Amino acid sequence: MSVLRHAARVAWKDLRIELRSKEIVYTMAFFGALIVVVYSFAFPVKPDLVRAAVPGMLWVAIAFAGTVGLGRAFDRERENDTMRALLLAPIPRLAVFLGKAAAISLLVLLVALVCAPLLALLLDVDLFAMPAELLLLLVLGAIGFANVGSVFAATLLKVRSRDVLLPVILYPILIPLFVAGTSATEAMIAVKPDLDKLWYWIGFLGIYDAVFLVLSMWVFEALVIE
Amino acid sequence: MGALDKVEIKKLTKRYGTERALGGVNLELAAGKMTALLGHNGAGKTTLLGIVSTLVRATDGTVTYVSSGAPVEGEHVRRQIGMLAHSSLCYAELSAVENLALTAGLYEVDGSPEAITAMLDRVGLEPKARDRAARTYSRGMLQRLALARALLTKPSLVLLDEPFTGLDRGGALALGEQLGILRDAGAIVVVVTHDLEAIAGRTDHVAILRRGQLVFEERGSYSYEQLKDVYHRFAN
Amino acid sequence: MSNKGIPVLAALAAIGFVVTIYLVFTYAPLVEDPVLMFNQKIFYYHVAHAFMLFLATAVCGVCSLVFLKTRKPKYDDLALASAEVAAMFGAVVLATGMIWAKAAWDIWWVWEKRLTMSLLLWLVLVGYVLVRRFAGSSADRLAAGLAAFGTVGIPFIYFMVDASDHHPKAGAGGVAATLPPEMKLVFWLSVLTFLLWCVALVMSRVQSARAERELREIRERGLDAGLFT
Ligand SMILES: Nc1ncnc2c1ncn2[C@@H]1O[C@H](COP(=O)(O)OP(=O)(O)OP(=O)(O)O)[C@@H](O)[C@H]1O
Numbered sequence: 065m066s067v068l069r070h071a072a073r074v075a076w077k078d079l080r081i082e083l084r085s086k087e088i089v090y091t092m093a094f095f096g097a098l099i100v101v102v103y104s105f106a107f108p109v110k111p112d113l114v115r116a117a118v119p120g121m122l123w124v125a126i127a128f129a130g131t132v133g134l135g136r137a138f139d140r141e142r143e144n145d146t147m148r149a150l151l152l153a154p155i156p157r158l159a160v161f162l163g164k165a166a167a168i169s170l171l172v173l174l175v176a177l178v179c180a181p182l183l184a185l186l187l188d189v190d191l192f193a194m195p196a197e198l199l200l201l202l203v204l205g206a207i208g209f210a211n212v213g214s215v216f217a218a219t220l221l222k223v224r225s226r227d228v229l230l231p232v233i234l235y236p237i238l239i240p241l242f243v244a245g246t247s248a249t250e251a252m253i254a255v256k257p258d259l260d261k262l263w264y265w266i267g268f269l270g271i272y273d274a275v276f277l278v279l280s281m282w283v284f285e286a287l288v289i290e
Numbered sequence: 291m292g293a294l295d296k297v298e299i300k301k302l303t304k305r306y307g308t309e310r311a312l313g314g315v316n317l318e319l320a321a322g323k324m325t326a327l328l329g330h331n332g333a334g335k336t337t338l339l340g341i342v343s344t345l346v347r348a349t350d351g352t353v354t355y356v357s358s359g360a361p362v363e364g365e366h367v368r369r370q371i372g373m374l375a376h377s378s379l380c381y382a383e384l385s386a387v388e389n390l391a392l393t394a395g396l397y398e399v400d401g402s403p404e405a406i407t408a409m410l411d412r413v414g415l416e417p418k419a420r421d422r423a424a425r426t427y428s429r430g431m432l433q434r435l436a437l438a439r440a441l442l443t444k445p446s447l448v449l450l451d452e453p454f455t456g457l458d459r460g461g462a463l464a465l466g467e468q469l470g471i472l473r474d475a476g477a478i479v480v481v482v483t484h485d486l487e488a489i490a491g492r493t494d495h496v497a498i499l500r501r502g503q504l505v506f507e508e509r510g511s512y513s514y515e516q517l518k519d520v521y522h523r524f525a526n
Numbered sequence: 527m528s529n530k531g532i533p534v535l536a537a538l539a540a541i542g543f544v545v546t547i548y549l550v551f552t553y554a555p556l557v558e559d560p561v562l563m564f565n566q567k568i569f570y571y572h573v574a575h576a577f578m579l580f581l582a583t584a585v586c587g588v589c590s591l592v593f594l595k596t597r598k599p600k601y602d603d604l605a606l607a608s609a610e611v612a613a614m615f616g617a618v619v620l621a622t623g624m625i626w627a628k629a630a631w632d633i634w635w636v637w638e639k640r641l642t643m644s645l646l647l648w649l650v651l652v653g654y655v656l657v658r659r660f661a662g663s664s665a666d667r668l669a670a671g672l673a674a675f676g677t678v679g680i681p682f683i684y685f686m687v688d689a690s691d692h693h694p695k696a697g698a699g700g701v702a703a704t705l706p707p708e709m710k711l712v713f714w715l716s717v718l719t720f721l722l723w724c725v726a727l728v729m730s731r732v733q734s735a736r737a738e739r740e741l742r743e744i745r746e747r748g749l750d751a752g753l754f755t
Pocket residue numbers: 306309310311329330331332333334335336337338663
């Protein structure tokens with residue numbers, strides 16, 4: 065269990081730095097809010113139209129703000145080459161991956177929790193009809209995003225064009241996750257909520273997260289070592 | 291698993307895409323010896339240190355780490371490595387004390403305030419800076435912190451990549467002294483540097499790389515003049 | 527894989543191509559659909575290319591994983607070759623799919639299940655090619671990671687496209703199992719032809735990658751011997 069202990073140490077270090085500067089949280093949350101506001105101007109606010117469009121808005125906002133936060137979180141490890149220090153430490157490299165992914169999951173979840181109420185407020189949709197299910201959905205989405213995101217952001221650390229390559233790599237892999245999140249949210253806020261559909265997509269996300277977590281754990285070390 | 295006695299580098303080759311950084315280097319590093327690794331810019335010194343530090347994977351060839359007569363690998367090797375590179379490997383947002391505490395936690399060594407203070411005293415980081423975020427440090431202060439970080443874990447394989455850059459004359463001398471202490475305590479010390487003066491008289495082993503190949507290797511102590519002479523004869 | 531195999535495969539593919547084209551237009555019966563009619567013939571090429579797209583992508587994914595674990599360049603060469611060939615076949619799948627859609631439904635793009643899957647997979651491959659080009663010395667690792675994740679993601683894309691009701695579904699183009707025997711024969715002949723063609727392309731791409739490496743090694747030996755300075 066030393067893997068988990070060290071992973072917690074790595075994650076806690078990230079969170080402590082973030083708690084001190086709050087840079088990523090504030091900018092990510094603001095960026096997410098901006099996207100939401102831009103959306104509310106980009107589409108006519110009509111009840112049935114909004115109901116159809118809000119799930120997509122929520123998940124696209126998560127995707128964009130998440131990518132920005134992910135890039136910045138790994139920029140921090142690049143500044144003084146501290147990623148090398150982590151990989152050099154006598155802890156399983158798996159722990160480095162798990163720690164980073166856990167910290168980033170939390171950040172992404174936080175942004176989702178800023179965007180969702182804002183969408184509900186500005187566009188007057190009842191996103192919180194099923195709060196527990198929505199939270200579960202957002203948690204699963206954040207974990208999946210952070211997990212795939214951490215693997216590739218860590219590998220891209222020394223690549224010059226990492227900022228453009230990060231979405232180029234991430235989004236094709238993450239499309240099923242975003243579609244699942246959107247479809248589940250849709251089922252949740254429909255006039256007549258479709259529970260079968262909702263749980264199908266939550267299950268889909270659960271399996272997606274599990275499969276890619278295993279894959280990430282398996283290839284992380286091979287990817288980050290030059 | 292304890293200290294490393296020997297590192298054997300055999301036929302080490304590294305390619306970055308189409309470029310060859312190392313082409314079949316053989317080298318043996320022994321406990322209690324300080325090796326100076328010299329060569330022009332782009333000769334492959336940093337790459338060699340990267341592979342020895344397990345952060346870069348060789349395209350071909352092997353590095354064998356020996357501890358009490360038996361080969362070791364993975365975390366046991368990393369536990370023994372102390373690294374001092376261009377960059378400080380310390381978090382800019384954390385203070386010196388916090389950085390060292392984090393390192394102590396990851397390496398599971400004594401991270402008590404007393405131990406950390408003693409280490410910071412040893413490298414000469416001024417007391418009033420110790421609780422400030424490292425981003426406010428000058429280049430030399432950061433380098434001292436980096437040295438403290440490397441020494442804290444009591445490494446037996448110390449890899450230094452141009453450790454003298456940014457240090458004032460006094461700092462460079464003090465660093466040279468610390469390396470001497472480590473070497474005398476039985477560590478394997480490898481220094482990559484262009485500052486021949488700083489290592490003159492301290493090395494037991496000189497190796498020169500040229501375009502990824504080992505072109506000169508000699509054991510024994512070298513004075514500044516001798517170092518300069520072999521460098522000019524072989525590095526070009 | 528030998529050098530000699532490539533021309534043989536390519537020749538077989540060429541013969542296969544001529545034979546298939548002949549059979550497609552003379553032997554295979556016309557469909558009875560009044561709209562499709564002659565247009566249905568593109569099916570023999572469209573679906574055969576789609577098969578190759580998935581096959582080559584799977585090869586790329588597996589080789590990428592093996593490369594990541596072993597770092598043997600030969601797996602990387604094979605992964606790169608199959609990714610490029612898959613991207614090419616994917617482009618043909620999308621183009622022929624669009625032509626089919628125009629003929630059948632009079633619009634250029636429909637979110638038909640298999641076409642959507644091909645598009646999503648093709649995006650991974652385009653990403654792969656971009657990474658290869660722009661990621662500098664980390665390109666091989668990164669691209670291998672992308673291919674591995676992308677290939678593992680195929681089942682998710684499948685179930686996602688299957689369950690998602692976002693796009694109005696257009697009817698599927700013919701399924702091999704329900705074809706009359708003459709069509710089936712021509713169809714599988716076409717698949718075989720493009721399989722040969724696909725293998726020939728991958729092999730020659732691997733050959734060129736290997737030749738590049740050998741040339742570089744010879745040059746390095748020259749440099750070591752002090753030839754070019
Ligand atoms: N990440 C990389 N990607 C591509 N090429 C690299 C990379 N790292 C090093 N190289 C190449 O490998 C060769 C050796 O580089 P290395 O950094 O080991 O040299 P060095 O001896 O440390 O030089 P310096 O004295 O300038 O620090 C150089 O030609 C360099 O261009």
